[in-house]
Amino acid sequence: MRVLLTGVGTRGDVQPVVALAVEMRRRGHDVRLCVPPNFIDWVGGLGFTATPIGIAMRPPSGAAAAQASMPTPEQVRALVEHLVRDQFDATASAAEGCDVIVAGGAHQYAARSVAERRGIPAVVAVYAPVALPSPDHAPGGVTGGDAESNLRRWQDESRSWNERLVERLNANRERLGLGPLSDVLSHVLGKAPWLAADSVLGPLPATPGQEVTQTGAWLLADQAPLVPELEAFLAAGEPPVYVGFGSMPVDQQSGRMVIEAVRAAGRRVVLSQGWAELGLVDDASDCIAIGDVNQQALFPRVAAVVHHGGAGTTTTAARAGVPQVIVPMFSDQPYWASRVRALGIGMSVARGALSAESLLAALRGALEHGVAARAGAIAGAVAVDGTAVAAELLERAAA
Incomplete structure (x- = not known):
């Protein structure tokens, strides 16, 4: 099986994807990676060749940090447009010949569209229960509150995603020959996302309209000695x-x-x-x-x-x-x-x-x-087999 694993963001967003890549390679599968440019050398040291996606999230330091200023709204809009187009280009290129796409994190704008175009399955995995729309919590990691108000806030969140992204996603879907979307957040997550979090630390919330599979956290084993x-x-x-x-x-x-x-x-x-x-x-x-x-x-x-x-x-x-x-x-x-x-x-x-x-x-x-x-x-109750569970799910789907 040839698998494309893609992760965007900081180390916390990317490392779980790399952990699953290691497990899939151990099982004899052909693994491709898309990671931000500042992680290319790191995954190369682990024996993977990766396609760069997005931008380096590491902020400037020293004098560069002192001179940095907040971007204007126009600059933010231009950056978002660039990031969405870049995700579509990088993911489409890396997915050539792949059997499945696994995208780590909630800001995976292109993975499911590229998979749709190629006629292959795709799954988006999130790393915390609060990334999933639920009456049990509000967006932004806020817990508590009543179910009705939480769902209203998720409706507001969905509208916000559409205002920022729906035109950009549809423009890129048109480049792929795909029809337009009306709801970005529900498209990005899909009806069957994965929750790559430990069930003791982050139990699965109620997710009406979605069939969520909780795999456990994707942890990259580290054998490096302390200095x-x-x-x-x-x-x-x-x-x-x-x-x-x-x-x-x-x-x-x-x-x-x-x-x-x-x-x-x-x-x-x-x-x-x-x-x-x-x-x-x-x-x-x-x-x-x-x-x-x-x-x-x-x-x-x-x-x-x-x-x-x-x-x-x-x-x-x-x-x-x-x-x-x-x-x-x-x-x-x-x-x-x-x-x-x-x-x-x-x-x-x-x-x-x-x-x-x-x-x-x-x-x-x-x-x-x-x-x-x-x-x-x-x-002792924290599971350590999240990547194995995810790999088995992929193998069953392929079989």
Whole structure:
């Protein structure tokens, strides 16, 4: 079977697709990838040849960041038009000769249209339950509320998608010889999307009008060793607190506040610099700054994980059985913060309320014995076979 796997966005959007690619290749299938240009070298190191799609999502740093300005509405419209056309071009080219397309993430505008044109099946997989229209939650990761108001907000969300995208999608569908759409969101997701999230951490909501298959999270196994400097730091004292915000645009002052809070809790700090390139505030021996790291190897050796609430980091921390403190910023991150609180395996601090004091209070709560015990108990319930489940579904469909 020849499979096209496509992922657009940041590392958290792309890595699950790469995890499924590894599993499909292990089973002997021919795998093609579409990933943003800043991930081409990374997937090449894993032995894949990929077609670039979209733009590099990593923001500028240093002087470039200081000079960057917010785009105008006209620039945003031009960028969206370019991204939609690019998705159609890249996906159509890479899908030549393929038997199926799997698209990771909700902003996959071209995958199902290209599959329709080629007469092959396609499935879109989302990474959080709140990406699915449901009476159980509102768009944007907001949980709670009554079913009627949630559904009204999803209707508003659907209209917003149409206002931004329906003309652009229809123009590109016309290039493929396909008829026009009237509802972008329902087309993008289809009637049978997949939910690539763990059922304990992110249970399947009610999805009227859709038959959703929950595969479990798509996790990429990491065998990379920790660098000697980090190993030495871990061995030099009690388990530290990991702090990292991944690809989020966190300012240096926020990084300073987090370090202050962890120190006030009497803990050492492992600071992941991330795309924001966070730095240490001094040269004290209780902090170490690191670049990309094998979280699967590191998290079981820390006392707690402070992070932004991405689906991948939340799942990895849960698998490690370590308490979490989430500072959610946008997208599905508020949802994961709410799930961590509901399961009793951590705490959260709203981005707008972030301070050394608020984070210290949350960290102290997360480090309580009962929270740590629940985190340890949950760890064994988090499934690790999401890619295998997805691969089997693809193989059954092909058979």
